[in-house]
Amino acid sequence: MTMQDTDRALVQAATAVAKLRCRSENHTVAAAARTTDGRVFTSVNVYHFTGGPCAEVAVIGAAATQGAGELETIVAVGDRGRGVIPPCGRCRQVLLDYFPSIRVIVGPADALRVVPIVELLPETYVWADQQLDAAVPAPRAGAED
Numbered sequence: 607m608t609m610q611d612t613d614r615a616l617v618q619a620a621t622a623v624a625k626l627r628c629r630s631e632n633h634t635v636a637a638a639a640r641t642t643d644g645r646v647f648t649s650v651n652v653y654h655f656t657g658g659p660c661a662e663v664a665v666i667g668a669a670a671t672q673g674a675g676e677l678e679t680i681v682a683v684g685d686r687g688r689g690v691i692p693p694c695g696r697c698r699q700v701l702l703d704y705f706p707s708i709r710v711i712v713g714p715a716d717a718l719r720v721v722p723i724v725e726l727l728p729e730t731y732v733w734a735d736q737q738l739d740a741a742v743p744a745p746r747a748g749a750e751d
């Protein structure tokens with residue numbers, strides 16, 4: 607998908623936050639996300655050796671804090687002028703599970719594009735499918751082989 611003006615604005619928002627707020631090793635990536643009704647939220651990652659959240663996960667929390675609905679598009683931008691960076695594997699899974707139709711901005715600065723999250727996670731594990739009790743067959747009575 608080609609970039610729209612709103613997508614370019616989202617990259618600019620994340621870039622501005624990365625430049626302004628990512629000035630230590632605790633915060634190295636900024637993310638910006640837009641809702642289906644056009645609200646924009648930003649956040650930074652919270653680096654920690656125990657597994658602090660990426661900026662994409664932090665912005666999901668920031669949006670939820672403000673009562674945002676469905677996130678439509680997301681982008682992450684690295685510090686030190688690294689530009690747009692793609693979501694890590696964990697974030698791809700989180701984004702897919704939370705917002706199955708979210709679009710993700712990826713690619714080099716001169717060729718940014720928007721891709722559906724499902725394209726970034728082919729043959730995916732579907733977490734929701736594992737939550738359905740009915741989908742799990744009951745064990746056979748007395749089966750202990």
Ligand SMILES: [Zn+2]
Binds near residue numbers: 696698
């Ligand atoms: Zn991540």
